[in-house]
Amino acid sequence: MAYIRNAWYVAMWSQDLNSQPQNRLILNEPIVLFRDGRGNIAALDDRCPHRQAPLHLGKVCESGTLQCGYHGLEFDKSGACVRNPHGNGSIPKAMRVKSYPVKEMHSLVWIWMGEREPDYSAIPDLSMLDNALPEHVTRRDFLSMNANYELVVNNLLDLSHVAFLHKGVLGNEDSTGAQVKVTQEGDNVTVSRWMPGVAAPRLFDMLFQRDGRDVDMWAEITWIPPGSLLNDTGVTGIGASREAGSGIIGLHLLTPETEQSTLYHFAAVRTNPRSFPPDIETQIMRDLSDLRRKAFVEEDMPMIEAQQRMLGLGNGEREPVLLEVDGGAARMRRILQQRIKSETASGISAP
Ligand code: FES
Ligand SMILES: [Fe+2]
Structure with a gap:
């Protein structure tokens, strides 16, 4: 099944996204959405690159990073791993997850699933x-x-x-x-x-x-x-x-x-x-x-x-x-x- 990918899809109502990470399956891709301490939203691949644990089972730290609930790696909104709490704390280059463009508009959280630059004017007018x-x-x-x-x-x-x-x-x-x-x-x-x-x-x-x-x-x-x-x-x-x-x-x-x-x-x-x-x-x-x-x-x-x-x-x-x-x-x-x-x-x- 093919989908239009370069388009905005609704992930959830804004009111349903708080500091607790939320998971969604969109176009067959597992996604975790969360708000950092300042209320900004982010959407990442829901699979931790370490052992594929779902990131939505983790928590948002005070610094705004998302911490995997399994072994504690932390990821920022861009999907980069920014903290390894173990050993000397070194972070392998490949330790990162895909991040998706997201936008809050008309009391909804919209997510862009394509590889093209997101077109913000394409969000339907639900004013x-x-x-x-x-x-x-x-x-x-x-x-x-x-x-x-x-x-x-x-x-x-x-x-x-x-x-x-x-x-x-x-x-x-x-x-x-x-x-x-x-x-x-x-x-x-x-x-x-x-x-x-x-x-x-x-x-x-x-x-x-x-x-x-x-x-x-x-x-x-x-x-x-x-x-x-x-x-x-x-x-x-x-x-x-x-x-x-x-x-x-x-x-x-x-x-x-x-x-x-x-x-x-x-x-x-x-x-x-x-x-x-x-x-x-x-x-x-x-x-x-x-x-x-x-x-x-x-x-x-x-x-x-x-x-x-x-x-x-x-x-x-x-x-x-x-x-x-x-x-x-x-x-x-x-x-x-x-x-x-x-x-x-x-x-x-x-x-
Ligand atoms: S599976 Fe996420 S830190 Fe190990
Ligand atoms: Fe109907």
Whole structure:
């Protein structure tokens, strides 16, 4: 399995990285992330060059170095071994680990997996997370799915599944007649669904009229390669403008762990929030966090993981028979292939 390597992937939410080293598996590479005493972050190969002990089982020293928990070698943020506590303290030249460029932005820790110079302007613009009032942002949450990340991107770029898999809460069968449009800007692909005069799904009724009346609904999801998706979705009164409605931007941030497992960070930011009494507001935000997590964990995840297991059965892979609603996912696949091919051709993809 090839991946786009010269790109930013989400390693974790900033809030989850403290002085305790954390391990992640990203593109099949074991990585340890930590903060030094001054709050600066670093990411290193998680294998100590001495005896391959995982460095995340060690600790961050006061000087900001990461100490291996096995025999106490210490490494700085560049991956150089800077202290050998044994004997005369000499340090073999080869005693160093790879370090990865990392950047904290939009309350996330991003990691650059390629060999090219990191392009900091390529971090997706998730400034809605920074600009929204904290009380309009859901829990910054994550889960791990036993499925290839492309299956999760397919799931999100084809939101026709919402009518069946998330029936009632996020969608309903009224939305199967949605007008679907696929557009592309650079390598970003957007799939727009316009669903006039539909029964209001529970989550959206909760954010808008709270009376169960029918609505016009939209969902515009944009994929930013390789793994970021922003879903601008909401409802408004029938025939009214979108500005008169209310909704969310759902953020879905996918990082391949292995060929068959994906780290999935998610959150949502309210758009055009209506004002409700404080106790209702508190309840809305709790329900918004809980309902979305429940939908992903109890509805999407079992289906996508089961789909992954099916792909491994029988004689060889079957080509999917596509529908009109798959236009966005097909484009995504082409773009991924092109990007991977151009990295391989230029010889810069090797880890
Ligand atoms: S394995 Fe790390 S110091 Fe020995
Ligand atoms: Fe879903």
